[in-house]
Amino acid sequence: MSFRISVSGAAAEAVRTHVPTLVKDLVASGITGFDAALWGPDAEAEAAKRLGWTESVAVSRPLVEEINALRDELHAAGVRHIALAGMGGSSLAPEVITNTARVDLTVLDSTEPGQVLSALGDRLSETALVVSSKSGSTTETDSQRRAFEQAFRAAGIDPLTRIIVVTDPGSPLDKNARETGYRVFNADPNVGGRYSALTAFGLVPSGLSGVDIGELLDEAETISLSLAIDDESNPGLILGAAIAGTSPLRDKLGIITDGTHIVGFGDWAEQLIAESTGKLGKGILPVVLEKDAPELKDELADLQLVRLVDDAGDDVFVEGADEIRVSGTLGAQFLVWEYATAVAGRLLGINPFDQPDVESAKIATRALLDARPAPEPAAFVTGGIEVRGTPDVIGASSDLVSAIEVLLEEVADDGYIAIQAYVDRLALPQLTELRAILAERSGRPVTFGWGPRFLHSTGQFHKGGPAVGVFLQITQNPVEDLEIPGIPFTFGELIQAQAIGDASVLADHGRPVLRLNLTNAAADTAALFDAIR
Known part of the structure; x- marks a missing residue:
């Protein structure tokens, strides 16, 4: 199985309580069918243009050949190292993808000068830079791009041969990059940044670094049908109910890596859940924990644990520890957690696609x-x-x-x-x-x-x-x-x-x-x- 989940304790009770209603309300097929009304009238305008991630696997397929061809072209030109200038969803997905694949990628997601200088001094002669910004106006990313452009020129390297841009079509960065002559990959504008792991934002830097991105999409595709069906076995409904449906609400979500092959998944899930749900005085706060974290021995009443394991087993409802256990391939995990976060938004009564603060x-x-x-x-x-x-x-x-x-x-x-x-x-x-x-x-x-x-x-x-x-x-x-x-x-x-x-x-x-x-x-x-x- 590409994804497994088991629940016990309060999470199991939440699943039993909410999943039948979610199935009856056709929430899974509604998400897949771009039903923007699922999160209420206040969220409808934003949701109407933010559900493209449900189609990311199909939309991104044509990118694989193009990205692999560019990687071969860069290799032929002596480029052996990829750096990424990006923030939030533009950097966290490529970071977990490349770390899990044990592939080298320098992620520059800071404006601290020491960190910028370190990136500029790391194999510049054989480096290509991916500049990723959905809006195309992110201050950090623009500053990082400017620094690399200057460094390339100072080293006698034409930046046009070493900088690749990923952005939404028509963004300020898209227009400027095309006018300048940079290679541009456009992402689906109907996908928000934190839901963009399986779009050009996740795939371009990862693929250029050497990850088999076709396999990553294959992993996600294996779970796509299960996530679209209104059925009580739907893993997106189960996970969404488990993290946002406890009563009273456990609004701290402790994420523990405990045997999974995936590296750094908690950091990606943290930004997805926190930015999607933290609004209107409500939300789920992800807390990335060590296996021996102090929070685990205190049995905090408002802390729900989710453990990323090698094998969560075949049964959804289990006895024992009061926790959620999930396992699976990285591509499947991305898609399940995105569905689950959208479901959590509905249960919390908030819009999971905006970020007003x-x-x-x-x-x-x-x-x-x-x-x-x-x-x-x-x-x-x-x-x-x-x-x-x-x-x-x-x-x-x-x-x-x-x-x-x-x-x-x-x-x-x-x-x-x-x-x-x-x-x-x-x-x-x-x-x-x-x-x-x-x-x-x-x-x-x-x-x-x-x-x-x-x-x-x-x-x-x-x-x-x-x-x-x-x-x-x-x-x-x-x-x-x-x-x-x-x-x-x-x-x-x-x-x-x-x-x-x-x-x-x-x-x-x-x-x-x-x-x-x-x-x-x-x-x-x-x-x-x-x-x-």
Whole structure:
């Protein structure tokens, strides 16, 4: 079987309760048949132009030969390395596809100058860059493209031979790229970015890197019919009911990798679910967990567990652990989770295809870059760590340790902590360990997001979902800054504006925020860990 699912405990009860109604209401065939009315009148206009992902397998088939031909052409020209400039859905799907296939792809989904410089310095002479942006106006992607164009020219390489663009037809990037002479792949405009894994956004960088993308589509096709049928065995209906139909609602979804061959699937599922469901004060918060995560021993009442395993078995309803277990091929997993997220939206009573609060952080960032206000003075400095935050956190703090304690005191019984690391993740990968430390200390679910990547995914949930989050933001002074060609600000200034802008939007929504800036990241990290422990 290309996909298996089993449920127990609260998830099993949710499936028994909701799936028969979903079948009776013809939800599965409605999704496949582009029934935009499934999510209510307020969502109908958006849903009408966002259901193309149900046809991604068929629509994407002609791309396979074209992508493979371009890969051969690039190989003949000496290109052996693919880099990807993209954010959110444009980068997370190719990342899990290539990691699972054990194929090399450099994913540049950051504006941190150290990370950009690392990408520019990685085999540039044999590199081609895929620039992916659905809207064609993503600031991060545009800045990354400009940096690569300049680097290629400086190395005596014509960018026209090394840059491939993936975007929606008619977007600003599409028009500019065609006028300039770049190779362009257009994606289906009726597919939202986070549902685009099986479109050109997922396939072009993956295929050029060496993945057998025809096989990936084959994997998805094996489950397509089962997902379209109004039947109680439909895995999309089962998974959607299991994650959004518990009573009372378990609105934190712990995603655990436990034996599956798929690498990094939790990060992709996180952005799909959080950005799709976190709105109108509702939503499901995905929490990517380690197998020994503190949250697992605490038996939290609002945490639903889903375990990605090698084989979930033949029976849907099982006894034992109170959890969801799923297994299957990567292509099938993509499609099942997309259907399940659409089903979850219906059960929650929200539109799973818009992202109204993502734009707020972009507006705040743009305003800061235009106005260039003087930096807000730190409330205090501990070692080399500058401490700032909302008054409810900073007002009761005297040093870094007390500020962290106050932040933890702000966590409600049904709340969560979000760590937002606007740093060079290649240089500071150890920051991910803070997640488990804070989960142990707080007894609550803790998420970890690399900034600015998460702004295009969980950032929607932070502002639009239930108002129970508290936020630890970590930034750094760049070791070396980098100009953005043709733009009046640097990468270092851009990422700082993105961090400060998002913090201001969170504060406007009444969310507690603690902002820590590492003035010397290499030296300050140990002090940060000591304070958080």
